[in-house]
Amino acid sequence: MQKQYRLLYDENLCIGCQACSIACRVENSVPDEVYRVQVHMQTMGIFPNLGMHYERLSCVMCENPPCVSVCPTNASFQSKDGLVHIDEKSCISCKYCILACPYHARFINPLKNVVEKCTFCYETRVSKELSPACVSICPTDALTFGDMRQSNSLVYQKSHKEVLLFPKAHLGTKPKVAFIPNRKGAKS
Amino acid sequence: MAYFQARRDFLKLATTGASATVVIPGSLGALGDVALRGEDKFIRSICEMCSSRCPMEARVVNGKTVLIQGNAFAKEMGTSLCAKGVAGASQLYDSQRLVKPLIRTGKRGENKWREASWDEALSLISTKLSALKERYGARSVIFSAKTGEQYDLLRSFASAFGSPNFENSTYILNFGHNLFEGLDIPLTKAMAHFSADPSKKLVVFDPRFSVMASKANEWHPIKAGSDLAFVLALLHVWIRDGKFDKKFIEQYTLGFDKLVESVKETTPQWQQSLTGIDAKVVERIAAEIYTSAPRCIIDWGHKATTTKAEFQRTRAILMANILMGNVEKEGxxxxxxxxxRINALADERVAPELNDPYPRPRVNEPRIDGAGEEGMYRFVSRSHGVLQAIPDAILAQKPYEIKGWFLTRHNPLVTVAHPQKMKEAMEQLEFIVVNDVYLSDTAMMADVVLPEATYLERDEGISKSAFKTPTYMMRNRIVAPMHHTKSLIEVMRDLAERMGFGSHYAWKSIAELRAFQAKGDAELLQTLLMRGVASFDVPPLLALQPSSVERFCERYPKSSVLRDTQGVFSHFLRSLKTPSKKIEIFSAEVEKTFKGYGVPRSVDMDVTQGHPYVLTSGKSAVHTNGHTQNIPYLNMLLSTNPIWMHPSTAKAHGLKMGDTFYLQNAISKEKATVFITEGIRPDTLFAYMGFGRDAPQLKRTHGKGTNPSKLLSLESATLCGAMITNVGVTIVKA
Amino acid sequence: MSPMWGSVEQYSTIHWSWAIAIYLFLAGLSSGSIIVALLVKWNRHERSNSSIWDAMIKAGSVVAPTAIFLGLLLLVVDLGRPLSFYWLLIRYNITSVMSLGVLFLLIYTPIVVVFMLLVFERSVIKHPFLAPLEGLINLVKSFHSYAKIIEYFLFAAALCVGSYTGFLLSVLYAIPLWNSPLLPILFLTSSLSSGVAVNILIGLLFFKSTINTESIKYLLVLDTRVILTELPLLGLFFIGLFYAGGDAPSAAKAALTEGFWAGIFWLGVIGVGLGLPLLTVIVALRSHVYRVGYIVINSMVVILGVLMLRYYIIYAGQIYLG
Incomplete structure (x- = not known):
């Protein structure tokens, strides 16, 4: 049975603590000074009418992934579950996919000289029915992960309850990561 | 935490020779070696990257720890853990960690060392300590550890009040208790769900737009140090309008009339100029809270600023809660x-109780920091110290001669006020031992530095952690100690043997210690080994909530006799540890020693000392106050601390983003760089703690950022001894 | 909020740098020079003896293979893992312009070599140290009957190579400055421009004996037309960006007004690359002066301008994201 994964990022719950970033680094042995995931915070507004914008930067696992269509060696590919992965062996590190990604999710692993990005921890966790490390670790339950084909899953229920936004939806990439926008504070 | 106390009494034990019989009830053999090592794939233990001590779980593959996450056997944790906790492995495998004992070869603080064997280091320590004891008495050596660090005393005062129950509350007033940057997973998570719930209301008071403030329905950039004024005005409004829980005040408290008198003048208008908050806001918030009472919390937890009146501030907040009658009620x-407590209420053994594993001779020595003694720090709990009192004690050699100091894993030269003076005091000492993972600023002052095993390499005894129900936790070793590191318990036990009083201990190894603590309860030990935490199937009890009490009585029928006519355990609130056994709104005992402090009152709120700006400091979510800055993964996230400054302030001083300038006051002049942000009051500056280090061995942090402690005075908050963590400064252009 | 999420360098890294800019330039130069050579051959050479090659054709036939080999070498060396380049040859992805480019180059490069050998057939045989190539020459000779077809094929392949570099960039909608349908045409026209210039330059320097002033004149007129096409194309390119959605307008604005690369655009691409040659060509044509030094400098300026256009597009595209 194929999966229809979704990762929900609730800006209202996120506190920008970077636990996800460290968990990702530890789980995936991400080399120093490069990141598969970061959460950025930006203060909006003029004192004392302020707000904070929280943004999660990582691969959004597009259904129409530009990185896959531009890859000359098919090293970037989409699995049958719709996840985008990189075959390290056939990646020639031409960096075309890095430039093609509108989400800045890809980077060069300086130790291996291949392109790298978030995998939803597929190999080490998701394929074993565990949540991705970032989801598991999140101190405030800001991340929800699961299969949208299962109507009893938390991710399904939350998706149907909340207003969801998909990052850069106008590009037609159809991300599997959605976010629930901030409800409080100044927005600009 | 208990074993920290053991250290304090360690040398006294050697002097008084209190006897302790070695009794090991229960059989260790039943548990066996496997049980002592836990499962081989997942090992559950307690985090120690900060002092919150969250239950955690480590996945171990081929003897190397992989991902560390929250221990889901602790329900309120789930698998959550913060960045520091997850980075535990980064400390464990850090190439800059200490691996061998070091003995000083140069002058004190000169950073010249030679490596030594454990045997040599420990025998040197035991010889020196014995000599000091011989010459000056056992009390001439101080033992201190991380838990005593940064202790803000009111926590111990308030700790009698347990915890706020965020989940079921509907309205929370938060005075800079920044749970989103000083993380404590169970509380942080509960607060996150509270603030994200559109049906609840969170109001935050903080001079800085903290992460907590960004999650609030209302943020009030209150003037630094003026929390007390706002709360007094709240109390004033409630009392003026008769809007408070009169029944609760009458039934469970004493001295309300004194409060009525002390807040007579503290009107909303009065507080305006002190807090910078409009009088109408006070009126509105007072009305809103009263409407939601008792499902409301006025949070007294860790604050954004501390004043001399810290005791008054926290006590006033507690009184606000009491006026709302929210004690022992849902929300x-x-x-x-x-x-x-539970066993006594149930009148049966619901949860196991523990043995105290440490011989604890009753010695009536006054403590040098005065904690728990008559005098200045009368009300500081004895299990916590007042670190900023130590330099004066050493320099003045009062109340008695101090010649030695044994420090474990804490770094007062970074985290405590006025480290310049601390250093001066340390130079006076004859013998200093530092037991730490890193060659920190403080370790550089030592005669002997012991490389400590990190918490991931240590087995420890059982510790208590009670919230709504009793819980026990246990630190279990995740990986074998790397290099040649040892745990503090091993070191202390070894020293006890060398100094000839090993027989006073009821245990030789950690396994024996645990068995002794658990009174041989093999099931409890097994649970703690396998799960890291042990909780008991006790219905959460709120003594004044009839439905909760009813459930409790159904489960434990013998407790019904304690239930009063209103269906609650009212005696629970009439058997407190105060002289009158009730909640004392006015404390005669306090008033006797500290005139004017017996009841909340407007005093000592100035934090500027005549300077135009207040420098405040606080945590980021990725660092503790002083320990984590050099840990590779965490250093990568935040490696310096530019000072937060409002654009108008920066403009007034001609400063641009990243410019260098000086912070100056009577105590020091410190170099800093500027970070310009709308998120701070124009009269306030802010720095993340733990930077501005002088330890060359901490290569990643050496010389980066500013240490705000260097500008702080050694003056403590009246009565409670809390460190005053903010100070008036002037901006001087570089 | 002061940053506490670590380095953000990876989001602003220049992934395609000078090597790619030069590759794009060399691929354009190669295709441009061969297209120009073929145009000269077809338009200016029909009645002359086909064995006496015009200097322009000689120049093109030498420049095209040299430039493409240098370019490909640069391209492979610039890969993060140069030794794994063979994957490009054994796996294809038809949706990837890079993959299509590999296919075009696989067709183009050998034909360019064959064309060169056809042009230099005699000189190759004359030189004893090139004797080992004789077998190859004989093989090439057997192509003589297909020469015209090869030329047409080569022309088509050169058009593909000249424009694919534009498509390579323009399909990336993540980069607003590149994501323009005009980019391939712009690259193709500037390739032609550089082809004209390089052929004149090499022809004047190395094949002086076979110079045909008529050809040069023809080329200078052609170049003027190309430049006159290129200028409005550049205008349209930016106008298109200003009217595109998303980040394109702010990226275009920044690329024209901010920092070093805006300077390169106005001074280098427009001023040196298009303005100067236009001016000189017009002056030269009007006064019928074909002084060699004049033309050499003019050609160098054109080539420099084309190179700077590639540099500008490559860098500004990655820097100004809107």
Missing amino acids: GIYFAKTAE
Whole structure:
């Protein structure tokens, strides 16, 4: 049975603590000074009418992934579950996919000289029915992960309850990561 | 935490020779070696990257720890853990960690060392300590550890009140208790769900737009140090309008009339100029809270600023809660339900109670920091110290001669006020031992530095952690100690043997210690080994909530006799540890020693000392106050601390983003760089703690950022001894 | 909020740098020079003896293979893992312009070599140290009957190579400055421009004996037309960006007004690359002066301008994201 994964990022719950970033680094042995995931915070507004914008930067696992269509060696590919992965062996590190990604999710692993990005921890966790490390670790339950084909899953229920936004939806990439926008504070 | 106390009494034990019989009830053999090592794939233990001590779980593959996450056997944790906790492995495998004992070869603080064997280091320590004891008495050596660090005393005062119950509350007033940057997973998570819930209201008071403030429905950039004024005005409004829980005040408290008198003048208008908050806001918030009472919490937890009136501030906040009658009610605040309390209420053994594993001779020595003694720090709990009192004690050699200091894993030269003076005091000492993972600023002052095993390499005894129900936790070793590191317990036990009083201990190894603590309860030990935490199937009890009491009585029928006519355990609030056994709004005992402090009152709120700006400091979510800055993964996230400054302030001083300038006051002049942000009051500056280090061995942090402690005075908050963590400064252009 | 999420360098890294800019330039130069050579051959050479090659054709036939080999070498060396380049040859992805480019180059490069050998057939045989190539020459000779077809094929392949570099960039909608349908045409026209210039330059320097002033004149007129096409194309390119959605307008604005690369655009691409040659060509044509030094400098300026256009597009595209 194929999966229809979704990762929900609730800006209202996120506190920008970077636990996800460290968990990702530890789980995936991400080399120093490069990141598969970061959460950025930006203060909006003029004192004392302020707000904070929280943004999660990582691969959004597009259904129409530009990185896959531009890859000359098919090293970037989409699995049958719709996840985008990189075959390290056939990646020639031409960096075309890095430039093609509108989400800045890809980077060069300086130790291996291949392109790298978030995998939803597929190999080490998701394929074993565990949540991705970032989801598991999140101190405030800001991340929800699961299969949208299962109507009893938390991710399904939350998706149907909340207003969801998909990052850069106008590009037609159809991300599997959605976010629930901030409800409080100044927005600009 | 208990074993930290053991250290304090360690040398006294050698002097008084209190006897302790070695009794090991229960059989260790039943548990066996496997049980002592836990499962081989997942090992559950307790985090120690900060002092919150969250239950955690480590996945171990081929003897190397992989991902560390929250221990889901602790329900309120789930698998959550913060960045520091997850980075535990980064400390464990850090190439800059200490691996061998070091003995000083140069002058004190000169950073010249030679490596030594454990045997040599420990025998040197035992010889020196014995000599000091011989010459000056056992009390001439101080023992201190991380838990005593940064202790803000009111926590111990308030700790009697247990915890706020965020989940069921509807309205929370938060005075800079920044749970989103000083993380404590269970509380942080509960607060996150509270603030994200559109049906609840969170109001935050903080001079800085903290992460907590960004999650609030309302943020009030209150002037630094003026929390007390706002709360007094709240109390004023409630009392003026008769809007408070009169029944609760009458039934469970004493001295309300004194409060009425002390807040007579503290009107909303009065507080305006002190807090910078409009009088109408006070009126509105007072009305809103009263409407939601008792499902409301006025949070007294860790604050954004500390004044000399810290005791008054926190006590005033507690009084605000009491006026709202939210004690031991759903959505309010409650007392920790320890095994002892629950067993007494249930009148049966619901949860096991523990043995105290440390010989604890009753010695009536005054403590040098005065904690728990008559005098300045009369009300500081004895299990916590007042670190900023130590330099004066050493320099003045009062109340008695101090010649030695044994420090474990804490770094007062970074985290405590006025480290310049601390250093001066340390130079006076004859013998200093530092037991730490890193060659920190403080370790550089030592005669002997012991490389400590990190918490991931240590087995420890059982510790208590009671919230709504009793819970026990246990630190279990995740990986074998790397290099040649040892745990503090091993070191202390070894020293006891060398100094000839090993027989006073009821245990030789950690396994024996645990068995002794658990009174041989093999099931409890097994649970703690396998799960890291042990909780008991006790219905959460709120003594003044009839439905909760009813459930409790159904489960434990013998407790019904304690239920009063209103269906609650009212005696619970009439058997407190105060002289009158009730909640004392006015404390005669306090008033006797500290005139004007017996009841909340407007005093000592100035934090500027005549300077135009207040420098405040606080945590980021990725660092503690002083320990984590050099840990590779965490250093990568935040490696310096530019000072937060409002654009108008920066403009007034001609400063641009990243410019260098000086912070100056009577105590020091410190170099800093500027970070310009709308998120701070124009009269306030802010720095993340733990930077501005002088330890060359900490290569990643050496010389980066500013240490705000260097500008702080050694003056402590009246009565409670809390460190005053903010100070008036002037901006001087570089 | 002061940053506490670590380095953000990876989001602003220049992934395609000078090597790619030069590759794009060399691929354009190669295709441009061969297209120009073929145009000269077809338009200016029909009645002359086909064995006496015009200097322009000689120049093109030498420049095209040299430039493409240098370019490909640069391209492979610039890969993060140069030794794994063979994957490009054994796996294809038809949706990837890079993959299509590999296919075009696989067709183009050998034909360019064959064309060169056809042009230099005699000189190759004359030189004893090139004797080992004789077998190859004989093989090439057997192509003589297909020469015209090869030329047409080569022309088509050169058009593909000249424009694919534009498509390579323009399909990336993540980069607003590149994501323009005009980019391939712009690259193709500037390739032609550089082809004209390089052929004149090499022809004047190395094949002086076979110079045909008529050809040069023809080329200078052609170049003027190309430049006159290129200028409005550049205008349209930016106008298109200003009217595109998303980040394109702010990226275009920044690329024209901010920092070093805006300077390169106005001074280098427009001023040196298009303005100067236009001016000189017009002056030269009007006064019928074909002084060699004049033309050499003019050609160098054109080539420099084309190179700077590639540099500008490559860098500004990655820097100004809107």
